[in-house]
Amino acid sequence: MLLTLEGVLTPDDVCEARRLLAGAAWEDGRSTAGAQAVTVKNNQQLAQDGEPARTLRALVLQGLERHATFFSAALPRNVFPPMFNRYAGPANSYGNHVDAAIRYAPAGRVRTDLSCTLFLCDPDEYEGGDLVVESAAGERRVKLPAGDMVLYPSTSVHRVEPVTRGARVASFFWVQSMVRSEEQRRLLFEMDRALMHLRSTVGEMDAGVVALTGTYHNLLRLWAET
Template sequence: MFKQLKLLDQAQVNEIKQIASQGQFVDGKISNPHSKVKNNLQLHDLDAYNKTSKILHDALMSNPEFNDFAFPEKVAPPLITRYQPGMHYGLHADSAIIPLPDGPIRSDISCTIFLNGPNDYKGGALHITQGEAGMRFKGLPGTAVAYPSHTLHEVEAIGEGERMVAITFIQSRIKDVMKRNLMYELNEVAALEGLNMKHENYTRMQALQYNLMRMWMD
């Protein structure tokens, strides 16, 4: 259900941060005014947003691991957010429908892309709950974590420093998270072990992959 990715090299991270440093950041509630748990800043500069979101979007769409895991149909332009001391984003699930200028998308997968290092700030972990358990993520610059949008998650309060990330939402060709994960696992096994199988069995596995995709893909 979760996938950690190496998405950007250091030059790309530096370019994104340099562009963002010249843009205006405003209260994150501008995009969710009724939220009682959102306390962060987000990039609110059209030129900087267009430039950074293109770099991030292109990196996602050219990343084989991301494509194999997410089966992306549509990807929202990634948005840079900042968290300074005392800021947090309380426990929430992401909205099912994300409005965009060219039409809404369904959020099946959420993705956080880390732009500064885990030692650059205290606190601020992305905490994703799983029943009574949970997972915490503070990635290296240029890494990302993708996770189901329906999960309850939060950004824990910042004690010191600054947390800078980009966030985006993905509409998958396979809407059901269980089916999507089964398809991913089957494709991984076929890629890793397929050439070791007898040809007739590999052919049968391929037919199974293709037919499941026909059944499950929107």
């Protein structure tokens, strides 16, 4: 399931992120690529141990914390500390690849169930730079407004098309879900969306809503790893 999430960062958050990035030092993105990805990765990344990256990480995590749809869709157990990349000039693309199954964070290992790209530039600020995610249903091209995010299975082959004008800047990170199965996560998400609709139309204490809420939580109890 590929899902776009609007407004993970507020307009004020985006302005603050741009201010922090304005004077930031970028380094070769290949330093964090695996053996396969390093052959097709050609971008820049923000130094992970610098003050801009630390402040920006907190900003992104705060945005995720208040975004109900992110929690409903991802059911996060662990979130890899957000990183930041830039595509522009000669460092302008990332060819087809699959993200590594395990990422090593300071707090421990994170299994990459879901990949996330949070856009920090608007689409009219650059040309090219589409995130292309392959699936059995075909390719999906993603290019979102600043502050919006796309969430998709880390098992997907994906790429970033060459940027031919301007600069594409984004945050990227991974989520280890409490529910490992993509199919089970999708079913829980669809049930949660349906329950939200029912609550708004027939009320929180309707007998059917109470029963379906119990079913949702019993399935989550059955499938979740905490």
